[in-house]
Amino acid sequence: MTIVLVGPTASGKSALALALAERLTAAGRPAEIVNGDSMLVYRGMDIGTAKPTAAELAVVPHHLVDIYDIDKTATVAEFQGLARAVIDDCRARSVLPIVVGGSALYLRAIVDDFRFPGTDPELRAELEAELERHGPEPLHRRLAEIDPPAAELIEPRNGRRVVRALEVIALTGEPYQAALPDHVAALPDVRLIGLDVDRETLNRRIADRVHAMWRQGFVEEVRQLAGRGLRDGVTASRALGYRQVLAYLDGEIDEQRAMTDTITATRRFARRQDGWFRRDPRIRWLPYDAAELVPRALTVAAVEA
Incomplete structure (x- = not known):
């Protein structure tokens, strides 16, 4: 079995994953956490990604966290292979993998029968040149x-994914959406659980998280990463919050605007996340604040704890 926890950012997925893994392991059913988020893979991007703390990482084994330098261009196809290998290894050791993340494309690539269309270097170069010239x-x-x-699926500023979508459309003659699979799991015995948070509460939680990021030294984290090549990272530099702070460090906006823009962009992204996940009929939704959230999640997954 594989448990997959999904939901918008700031909904409490990571905390639930940790609680489930601890509860199961204590009951003699070892469980480990598999990261399904596209940004937790980068070393040094800690505060802005709400990465599990060193103490949390020590309590339960976490996989696919801090595996790339910030100038690495990560791909969904590569991540798919890594994640499936980790899940296979967990199962071979009689460990229950708990996949957790808010990156819908990455999660679907892990779970579903998701194959990637080919590429055309000349076409890709043309699109990337246009991206460089015009943004x-x-x-x-x-x-x-x-x-x-x-277009609804892809963040407007995520030039890399926009280019890929246009490339696939040109190569296949079909909508990019048509290249995405139906909700058919490639992995056996997958239980998908979503955390349901009302919009007002989620907006408040996102604002609270961003304010906490600033108190924890987020600006200094970005400043240090910029010195290590963050701006050169095609994927990492576009992460929510990081690109806003980079704009502040470059003198394009003031610090208050960077914080406000981070909150606004994160709320917008959370709405898109929720929309993506709601399209999957397999997900069982649980209230994020349920008093018995862990037992209910275990019941939905049908696991003994």
Whole structure:
């Protein structure tokens, strides 16, 4: 069996994953956590990604956390292979893997029969040159014209994924959304659990998290990462919060604006996350604040604890 915990950012997924793993392990059913988030893979990106603390990482084994330097360009296809290998290893050791994350594309690539269309180096180079000249927004507007569902799926400033969507559409002659699989699991015996948070509460939790990030030294974290090449990282530099603080450090906006923009962008992203996950009929939704959340999650997963 594999448990997969999903939901928007700041909904409490990581805390639930840790509680489940501790409860199961204490009951003689060893469990380990598999990261399914696209940004926790980067070393040094700790505060802004709400990465589990060193103490939390020591309590329960976590996989696929801090595996890349910040200048590494991560791909969904590569992550899929790594995650499935970790899950296979857990099962071979009679360990229950608990996959947790808010990156819908990464999670679906792990769980579902998800295969990646090929690439055309010449076409890719043309699109990337256009991205370099004009930025991601014009390309995203083009994507919205020819494939609105794909444009809804992809963050407008995520130029890399916009380019990939346009490339797939050009190569296949079909909407990018058509290249995504139906909700058919490639892994056996998967139990998907989502944390349900009302919009007002989630907005408040996101604002609280961002304010806490600033108190914990987020600006200094980004400053140090910038000195280690964060701006050169195609994927890492676009992470929520990091790109806003980079804009502040570059003198484009003031610090208060960086914080406000981070809150706004995170709330917008959370709405998209929730929309993505709601389309999956397999997910069993639980109230994030249920008094018996851990037992209820174990019941939904049908695991003895």
